Amino acid sequence: MNSYKDFKASYKKYLTIELLFMLFSSFLFVPLISFLFNRILRVLGSNSLLNADVYKLGSSVSGIFGMLIITLVVIVILFLEFGVLIIITQKRYFQKDILITDAFLATLRRLPRLVGFGIFQLVPIFLLLIPFVDLSFVPALLDINIPIILINEWYESYYSLIIYAIVVLIVAYIFLRLIFTLHYFYIENKRIRHATRHSFKLTKHNHMRILYHLCVVNVFVFLAGFSLMRLGSFLAEYVDNYIPGHLIENLYITFSGYMAVIFSILLIPINIIIITRLFYKFKRDQEDVIEDTLTIKPHKRLHKMESNITTFFNRRKPILVTGVIVYLLGMFFVNYAFHDNMVYLRWDVDIASHRGDAENAPENSLSSIRSALNQGVDAIEIDVQMTQDGVIVLNHDKNLQRMAGIDSKINEMTYSEVAQVDIGRLHGEAFIGEKIPTLEEVVEEIVEMDVKLIIDIKAVDSTHTLAENLVTVIEEHEIGEETYVQSFDYDQLKDIRKLNSEIKLGQIMYLFAGDLSHLDVDFYTVRQSMLSERLVRNAQKQGREVWVWTVNIERNIREVLKYDIDGIITDHPEKIQRMLGITLASEEDNG
Known part of the structure; x- marks a missing residue:
């Protein structure tokens, strides 16, 4: 219930953060990483590597060095996203309000502590996060079809599937034991090495409880999204009987697409709220003193700018809502015009x-x-x-x-x-x-x-x-x-x-x-x-x-x-x- 209250109080900020991150991914992170990756390929003498040539990335000094740089850039990007979310969630836990810019600056101030060996210690942690975050800004080298690989392993060898399952269980166990590392790093300002040690200590007898809470919440979110989609589908089918053409069908397609995006971008904040609540619960269980030790130093100009922007939109909610509705309707009619003019073929494969x-x-x-x-x-x-x-x-x-x-x-x-x-x-x-x-x-x-x-x-x-x-x-x-x-x-x-x-x-x-x-x-x-x-x-x-x-x-x-x-x-x-x-x-x- 407390987690729900936290989410209800700050969902606008979480949505804004994730939308901004998506925006920066499209216009900054993707071009930057693509530039770095293409420079690596040019050093290797090609615009692209095909099949066995891909292994040149790991068999040459320039390839290894270049991929290491890209890995560090990706870590910094994820470091910023998770840092902002954790700091906002922590302040919400203590019933304190905080601006996005203040949380971002607090995250930036932690960056110097990564210079040196600390950033390499973050590599395995963020590797464990790969299945749970959107990494569309990384090179297509990581694009693999997991379901097909698993099915192939199942049919080719039960032993390999068992080995794979064991590896997944080991990775899940390590992930659960390291789950509070970033909280110790951001909230209590500990170095990565000390943060991982404290996380292992705090989760010593609690990792199954963490797994239980995360599973329950994520299953609930999935079922809520699925139920909403099914309800929309049912209503669309019912109304479609009375309206000719593909109008309702395309409206449902547009609606379901936007809902899928919203659910996906809110999934990480929801999990961070749960993890933060568990973080303080377990600290209380081991009789630690629970107090807000995270100091925020606002930047006057940025603080004033965000406050002005927030006030501007709050005073013009009707205009903002109207603008969003017009945008959604515009996208709907574009989608409708596209699908209505399509020749619907049978499965053309x-x-x-x-x-x-x-x-x-x-x-x-x-x-x-x-x-x-x-x-x-x-x-x-x-x-x-x-x-x-x-x-x-x-x-x-x-x-x-x-x-x-x-x-x-x-x-x-x-x-x-x-x-x-x-x-x-x-x-x-x-x-x-x-x-x-x-x-x-x-x-x-x-x-x-x-x-x-x-x-x-x-x-x-x-x-x-x-x-x-x-x-x-x-x-x-x-x-x-x-x-x-x-x-x-x-x-x-x-x-x-x-x-x-x-x-x-x-x-x-x-x-x-x-x-x-x-x-x-x-x-x-x-x-x-x-x-x-x-x-x-x-x-x-x-x-x-x-x-x-x-x-x-x-x-x-x-x-x-x-x-x-x-x-x-x-x-x-x-x-x-x-x-x-x-x-x-x-x-x-x-x-």
């Missing part, structure tokens, strides 16, 4: 069969291509390499050991030798005699079909000849519009672009750092574990498609379909077709 139909036939064979065509997929993904005498054939691995049981490499064999290899024998008796097809044979198989061809270059040695021969096959059969060419090797893609500017080119990525806009590509093919809203949003701004590989687990498919992607590469196209078919059927029933 292309399904690509990985290496043909590798489940029912030898991968990258004509049989697998035909089987995939029979499944009605939107695209077929194949892997290509070039023989010693310049013929482009289908194969994924560096050698033929897995497919044919022979330790030979495609690039060291002539086409006549490759043509004798049987890749069906190990797959089953029905495919004995299945040969490695050429790219030209595959193109002739699908040229009359309404299907896209995704060609994944798996060349062991990058050569200009491969690019020339690949482009020749595509041009001779006039399939440039239906063909996508992708590769890990950006140099290969550049060679193809010089030869033919019409072919769609894609960069395959499982990890990246930096600005991708300088890449001359038409789409990204990304590993499912690195799929994020930021990646998709930036790709759309650059007019590029996003394809995801290789998505096979049903839960991962559902997770991936939450994003506005263009295509999915999978070994099980029928799973996605079935899921989309169920969705479409339900849409038709509702329509």
